[in-house]
Amino acid sequence: MPVFSNASRNPVITRSCRFIMTGLVACSCVLATCGRGYRFDLSIDFSNASQWRYLLGVDITGSLQGESGKQSLNGSARTWLQGAISAHDTGIISFTTSGTRIQSNFLDENEMADIENRFSDMSLSFSPHEGAVYLPDTARIPVVSLGGWDLCRNFIRVIPILPETPVTPGATWDRERQFPLSTTHGSAIGHLFQSFRFDSVRTIGDTTRTAEISWLFTYRIEPVDSDTASLLKNFPLTGEGQGSASLNLTEKALLRADASFGVSGDSTGIAGVLWNESIHMELVD
């Protein structure tokens, strides 16, 4: 800049230049902390886990095209989740369910009571970098899901997986998981593929900042028992969905998460099967 050629000879101009340069550097720092290029640590502070109480709600609607026309079903589950650090692994948060209520237009009273009883003291575990942690013992059959309701799978779909290193807004990360499935018509493997994105940073009030995360996912079922695979193929074997979550960057806690998932019935067997899930989880205390 031409002004510098004579700056050393004029003390007033020298001070002005220094003031301008300092101001430019300060502005650069401010711009950087506004998210352009600044990396955020998307992590959870487990030390407060015992104070977390969430409401988890799942709504399922489905329909079936039958001989006599279209039949519809719906089911809703609402349960409280109380957090705690897992006794088995300090890197895992365990939530214990309580106060579960089930509503449905087709399950009878005994079946709804059975699901509520099974959910009355259930544990759902979550690792920030693994997502929902399913039962480790693959030899156990998921008895809860036999005609009942597998809350673990709803939980898997609504919980985001966080990146292991600090990331900038716009960053993406993927995750692929497989689950053994044991059904009445043979065994299968569920393939879940999730693609996450750190969308933005929001400021709430004066001091709270949240990271907004979204993701897309697909879920594909692969029958593995050759003698029964043809039976399972009567049902649609793929579904897709999307989710979003808000993470409190100040308190380092998950504030809320939502997911929707749908299956449409393109199968060689049963016609017109539609299945939609809507899952919501919210920190209430």
Place this chain on the structure above:
Amino acid sequence: MAMAFDNIAINSAKTGYGPRCMFFQIVLVAIIALLQESFAKEPVSVTIYSDTVIATDVEIPFGASWTIKPGVRILFEGYRAFLVRGLLIAEGTAEKPIIFSAVDRASGSREKPSWKGMEIVGKQAHGKFRHCRFEGAFRNLVWESSPEFTLCEFAGNHYGLYCMRKATPHIKACRFARNSYGIAADFASPLLLDNIITSNAVGVYLQLSSKALLGRNTITGNTTDIKEEEAFGENKSSLSLQYMWKVMQQLY
């Protein structure tokens, strides 16, 4: 350590429901269950001689065997399951039947189910039940196994016996009454002989690709004696919403 737990006997004073006795048996059953898990590689043999309250889910692991003696009442406190992956022998007599029910549930009660049920799970699981009474369970489940039920009673359950995943239980001279479903079969083939299935909402419920081998059974006096659902056959549009829910929950 394995030797110390062979032939564990559970006994109590013949006065029966003394609180100290029942507490002892509850604690002992819990300890046994915990130790079976800890020493999973060591086979454990347990014999139950008298009334026992079970206040936690119990599992007989693969390789372990439990025997329940005639006249014993196994009573569940809370919504509990009795999971059998090993061997369970429960052979009562006509004078001293073995009872599986819930604490404070009167015999013949029509209240809603009070415990989850007996679950016999896996190809290597086995059970021999004679003169046993199963009451007040949500579902007594047979999954992929072939236990034997002879001269048994199933009353006041939601599912008296629910057979799944190629299970072939032998059910002989048993009585199913006042259940929502007497016997349900989902991709299973229970062998039924000389049974009385009456006063149930549904006597026998055959779901998709199930075959019950029926011979000389009395299936009468139910709201629906036999209900079949065969959407995987010629009529693919006869699938019920209930069955769609079950399969979709298992898959998704």
